[in-house]
Amino acid sequence: MTLRSKLALFISLLLLSIAAFAMEPFVIKDIKIEGLQRTEPGTVFNYLPVQVGDTMTEDKSSEAIKSLYRTGFFKDVRIEADQNILLITVQERPSIADIQFAGNKMFQTDKLKESLKSVGLVEGQIYDKTKLEFMEQEIKKQYLSLGKYTASVKTTTSPLERNRVAIRFDIEEGIISRIKEINIVGNQVYQKLDLISQFQLQTTNWLSWWFKDDQYSKQKLTADLETLKSFYMNRGYLEFSIDSTQVSITPDKEDVFITMNISEGPKYKVSDVKLAGDLLQVPESELQNLIKIKKDEIFNRQKITESTKAMNNRLGNDGFAFSNVNAIPEINKEEHTAAFTFFVDPGRKVYVRRIDIEGNQRTRDEVIRREFRQVESGWYAADKIERSKERLKRTQFFSDTNIETPAVPGTTDQVDLKVKVTERNTGSIMFGAGLSSQEGVIGSFNVTQANFLGTGDRVSAQVNTGRINRTYALSMTQPFFTPEGVALSYDIYRRDVNASKVTFATYDTSSMGVGFRFSVPFTEKNAFSYGLTYDNTEVDNLTRDLSPIRYINYCNSVKGASNATGCSMNSLIASVGWTEDSRDDILFPKKGGLRRVNGEVSTPGLDIQMYKLTFQESVYKEITNDLTLMVNGQVGYANSYGGKEFPFFKNFYLGGVNSVRGYRLSSIGPVCLAGDTSCGTTTQTRNMFLGGTKQLVGNIELFMPVPFMKNNNQFRLSAFIDAGNVYEESESIRLSSLRYSAGLGVLWVSPFGPLKIVVAQPFNEKPTDRTEVFQFQMGQQF
Numbered sequence: 001m002t003l004r005s006k007l008a009l010f011i012s013l014l015l016l017s018i019a020a021f022a023m024e025p026f027v028i029k030d031i032k033i034e035g036l037q038r039t040e041p042g043t044v045f046n047y048l049p050v051q052v053g054d055t056m057t058e059d060k061s062s063e064a065i066k067s068l069y070r071t072g073f074f075k076d077v078r079i080e081a082d083q084n085i086l087l088i089t090v091q092e093r094p095s096i097a098d099i100q101f102a103g104n105k106m107f108q109t110d111k112l113k114e115s116l117k118s119v120g121l122v123e124g125q126i127y128d129k130t131k132l133e134f135m136e137q138e139i140k141k142q143y144l145s146l147g148k149y150t151a152s153v154k155t156t157t158s159p160l161e162r163n164r165v166a167i168r169f170d171i172e173e174g175i176i177s178r179i180k181e182i183n184i185v186g187n188q189v190y191q192k193l194d195l196i197s198q199f200q201l202q203t204t205n206w207l208s209w210w211f212k213d214d215q216y217s218k219q220k221l222t223a224d225l226e227t228l229k230s231f232y233m234n235r236g237y238l239e240f241s242i243d244s245t246q247v248s249i250t251p252d253k254e255d256v257f258i259t260m261n262i263s264e265g266p267k268y269k270v271s272d273v274k275l276a277g278d279l280l281q282v283p284e285s286e287l288q289n290l291i292k293i294k295k296d297e298i299f300n301r302q303k304i305t306e307s308t309k310a311m312n313n314r315l316g317n318d319g320f321a322f323s324n325v326n327a328i329p330e331i332n333k334e335e336h337t338a339a340f341t342f343f344v345d346p347g348r349k350v351y352v353r354r355i356d357i358e359g360n361q362r363t364r365d366e367v368i369r370r371e372f373r374q375v376e377s378g379w380y381a382a383d384k385i386e387r388s389k390e391r392l393k394r395t396q397f398f399s400d401t402n403i404e405t406p407a408v409p410g411t412t413d414q415v416d417l418k419v420k421v422t423e424r425n426t427g428s429i430m431f432g433a434g435l436s437s438q439e440g441v442i443g444s445f446n447v448t449q450a451n452f453l454g455t456g457d458r459v460s461a462q463v464n465t466g467r468i469n470r471t472y473a474l475s476m477t478q479p480f481f482t483p484e485g486v487a488l489s490y491d492i493y494r495r496d497v498n499a500s501k502v503t504f505a506t507y508d509t510s511s512m513g514v515g516f517r518f519s520v521p522f523t524e525k526n527a528f529s530y531g532l533t534y535d536n537t538e539v540d541n542l543t544r545d546l547s548p549i550r551y552i553n554y555c556n557s558v559k560g561a562s563n564a565t566g567c568s569m570n571s572l573i574a575s576v577g578w579t580e581d582s583r584d585d586i587l588f589p590k591k592g593g594l595r596r597v598n599g600e601v602s603t604p605g606l607d608i609q610m611y612k613l614t615f616q617e618s619v620y621k622e623i624t625n626d627l628t629l630m631v632n633g634q635v636g637y638a639n640s641y642g643g644k645e646f647p648f649f650k651n652f653y654l655g656g657v658n659s660v661r662g663y664r665l666s667s668i669g670p671v672c673l674a675g676d677t678s679c680g681t682t683t684q685t686r687n688m689f690l691g692g693t694k695q696l697v698g699n700i701e702l703f704m705p706v707p708f709m710k711n712n713n714q715f716r717l718s719a720f721i722d723a724g725n726v727y728e729e730s731e732s733i734r735l736s737s738l739r740y741s742a743g744l745g746v747l748w749v750s751p752f753g754p755l756k757i758v759v760a761q762p763f764n765e766k767p768t769d770r771t772e773v774f775q776f777q778m779g780q781q782f
Contacts, residue, residue, distance in 0.1 A: 243263055324345045
């Protein structure tokens with residue numbers, strides 16, 4: 001029975017009911033209600049248009065029946081009169097006691113119940129058959145959109161005691177209809193395979209099991225048609241059109257055939273480019289420089305779009321939030337040329353009334369607001385809003401950030417900023433490991449909360465349990481120690497190095513210290529830092545027959561003794577640095593750069609008098625949408641002053657996953673060979689890596705998506721070449737002595753934390769070098 005038939009039957013029954021209970025007017029002495037089970041009598045009285053003392057007429061009787069029906073609570077209503085007593089008899093609609101799903105695999109039951117809840121089909125609510133039929137069709141549509149044309153959805157309603165019902169959805173998902181053939185009719189300039197390779201939809205191939213690209217979807221087909229149009233129009237075909245599209249399916253609903261009929265048309269050139277409209281708000285020369293398409297070039301729709309977007313953004317920087325720049329073509333079909341006039345309409349200048357934030361369950365409002373460069377009650381500035389969004393992204397507190405600028409109702413010069421964030425897990429428990437044939441597995445443990453109690457402060461506790469290094473450190477950073485953005489960091493640490501257990505020099509060190517650092521922002525991307533650290537370092541386990549002579553001599557000079565087996569040193573180290581960071585993202589940057597200059601010097605009067613300088617520069621260049629090139633260089637120099645020797649444990653060391661991959665940790669640079677009496681002893685049986693006071697590192701890395709992982713920003717693959725070495729004070733830096741390696745790395749930001757895998761191969765290692773081909777790092781977020 002159709003909805004229209006049901007409606008006609010309902011109206012007929014209603015008219016019959018009204019006629020059957022026609023009554024003479026009377027004054028209501030009392031009102032009685034019968035048939036109620038769940039509904040409170042007061043609810044019925046609230047909807048009645050009459051009350052005790054009113055005169056009841058046939059019209060009011062009809063109005064009362066309609067009013068009670070409109071509540072949706074009742075499927076039958078009768079009104080009778082008995083000696084001036086108004087008697088209302090109702091039959092309640094059943095309520096939903098239970099909703100069950102069977103056979104659904106592609107959609108989770110919880111998600112399906114959420115969709116039912118959105119239309120009022122939820123346990124405890126009144127049962128509505130019309131809504132149930134509607135949702136039955138909607139669920140089926142969802143399966144059709146996924147290419148499951150044989151899917152069926154059937155609903156069963158079972159009555160229960162106390163006027164309740166149980167609803168059951170029986171779903172047969174069926175098989176997925178797959179694309180058998182894609183055909184393009186009318187192409188002459190480009191081959192069909194070249195055109196189809198641009199599409200999301202593909203015929204079944206050996207990778208379809210992973211990409212699911214052979215499953216027909218109307219949304220994907222629409223996107224592919226737009227891709228096809230852009231392909232031609234970005235290559236000069238201004239009159240390109242898609243005449244028709246046919247999608248057919250075989251009777252067994254297993255195979256889908258797609259046919260596109262196109263008209264390519266001739267290729268067009270640009271005959272002229274002009275500006276028109278209101279050109280007083282922004283200098284015309286600036287707008288001219290933003291036009292990417294030039295006279296005598298082949299027509300390119302993408303360049304037209306980029307030009308209008310760039311001009312709208314420029315106007316938006318000056319407060320014109322609703323500017324409109326249109327490229328109006330003048331087409332000469334005979335000569336196949338087109339002249340474009342960019343008509344500029346700045347619109348009204350507007351300012352931001354207020355900034356509203358939603359989605360931050362843990363993060364405090366002030367943490368988000370302090371990252372904003374756009375201020376409330378200030379002129380709208382598109383570049384400041386974009387920078388604000390970028391700063392929020394760089395905090396790493398949010399997986400998604402969206403900013404909308406709706407106009408304020410009733411005004412023409414105001415907008416609000418609607419900021420919606422999706423928080424991510426900012427705490428992590430990190431486990432690290434490296435694997436080598438000489439050292440085995442080295443582990444580390446780190447607990448970090450980057451957004452402590454929603455304040456934006458970073459708290460970290462680190463424990464390194466390797467055989468070489470043991471580190472226990474607790475640190476805290478307040479990025480906004482002052483409202484102006486001055487950051488304060490302080491930490492306490494203990495670091496033990498047990499070099500005697502591996503192929504380094506034979507000595508142990510234990511350092512304990514406490515320090516603080518300030519970082520003062522100069523500009524949006526530049527900051528100056530300074531700090532102090534008090535450190536106590538103890539060296540022991542020096543053995544004359546095993547340890548390098550220079551190490552023993554150093555402790556002799558500190559203690560004023562001979563044949564020292566150890567020494568203890570105090571130092572107060574002042575540090576200063578400058579950082580310029582223009583990267584667009586911290587985790588996966590695509591453009592920008594990072595430049596760091598750092599220096600540290602120990603204050604005179606204590607046991608250690610030394611200084612250390614480092615410089616690093618990294619540049620990121622977006623080659624294509626999928627490829628990013630990173631070039632990194634780093635140099636370092638250290639020395640002592642005041643006639644003191646340079647502490648050997650402050651040397652630079654290279655090798656490992658963070659410097660020159662493919663070489664074992666700290667195994668590049670000067671080495672004391674076994675049996676070399678100039679640096680060791682005749683009884684020394686292993687090579688000892690000494691480190692150096694000069695450092696040179698270079699990395700070239702090409703980042704790209706992981707193959708077979710389309711549209712997934714959680715994976716990143718890289719191919720790299722590393723080079724580097726460290727040198728003693730007496731050595732000059734020679735490029736010919738650099739160690740090189742190449743390899744592949746992959747990073748997966750998984751729900752369980754980051755997982756990084758590196759495979760590297762040195763290709764000019766020396767016999768004394770120690771290599772490490774495989775490394776990985778994994779973590780658990782909370």
